[in-house]
Amino acid sequence: MPLTNLTRLVALASIFVSALSAEEAPKRVGIIGLDTSHVVAFTTVLNKGSKNAADAAKFSGFRVTAAFAQGSKDIPESTMRVPEYTEKLKGMGVEIVDSIEKLCAQVDFVMLESNDGRVHLEQILPVFKAGKTVFIDKPIGGSLADVIRIQEAAKKAGATYFCSSSLRFSASTQAVHNGSVGKVKTAYTTSPASLNPQHPDLYWYGVHGCESLYAVMGTGCISLKRDKSSAGLIQVTGNWGDGRVGIYREADRKAKGGPYGGKAIGEKGEAAVGAFDGYEVLLAAVLQMFRTGQAQVSAEETLELYTFMEAADESKRQGGAEVKLADVLAKARAEVGR
Secondary structure, eight states, X not given: OOHXXXXXXXXXXXXXXXXXXXXXXXXXXXXXXXXXXXXXXXXXXXXXXXSSGGGHHHHTTEEEEEEEOOOOSXXXXXXXXXXXXXXXXXXXXXXXXXXXXXXXXXXXXXXXXXXXXXXXXXXXXXXHHTTOEEEEESOSOSSHHHHHHHHHHHHHHTOOEEEEOGGGGXXXXXXXXXXXXXXXXXXXXXXXXXXXXXXXXXXXXXXXXXXXXXXXXXXXXXXXXXXXXXXXXXXXXEEEETTEEEEEEEXXXXXXXXXXXXXXXXXXXXXXXXOOOOSHHHHHHHHHHHHHOOOXXXXXXXXXXXXXXXXXHHHHHTTSOOEEHHHHHHHHHHHHTX
């Protein structure tokens, strides 16, 4: 064979191997904030594999390759976790970088995991600037005004993102969300609601149960009242109009049957909702966004959910009075200057 032909064959083979390698190379995922157990759970699945071999396909094609460690700057229960979680991620082959800009330059997708919603705005802006699709773990922000700022920045950048708790994607909740009992007339959900003074009450942990509630009720809450349940814990009753009512109740972590749960009553029957099915259901939804470029929760629903939780604080400030969500949102928009 003439040398020129052999050279061509070698070149073609090299191109083929390179293309094949590129096709098989996993997409690189970067994590911001190593102060929540979610980062260990997500990285373990992507870098080591799911415990359930049957779910392997859901998580294939992605690997956590880089992380920026800083999460909360001043919440002790968050900052104290960073050294431990940093070492755990290093042990799974993750490079720790010293800036978000460096992280974005090295990865295809981003997961913003900082436990403290107050740092999300400053952390997300370089991600949007870099044009990365990003998952924002709950809470999306530390205030309703910051939620608005983040959403406006995302819209300006044309960014694809969503924010959610893992509770939204439990099997029972998704079944109702997808119409198993028809349109939901009444629902209640429960979750613990440990508080953090730097956040609106429900943003810190009650968001889990509120996510479940919105997953089955959808948007459209008009007003709400906050009082206490028979157990003396937080209870928020929302009016969706047309007789539709959604209730969030704080649950004791040691509650019989577990603290996560609830029930939805619809046009075609009723069903249990609000279960906790682990973190993998959320991770699967995140990867679905990375694969398709489609957010798994709309910005409109996220904004109303966080308005609902802020309105619960406003009702508390007013001694349990009924509060309109539109008024709470207008107040936050005025703070932002919109």
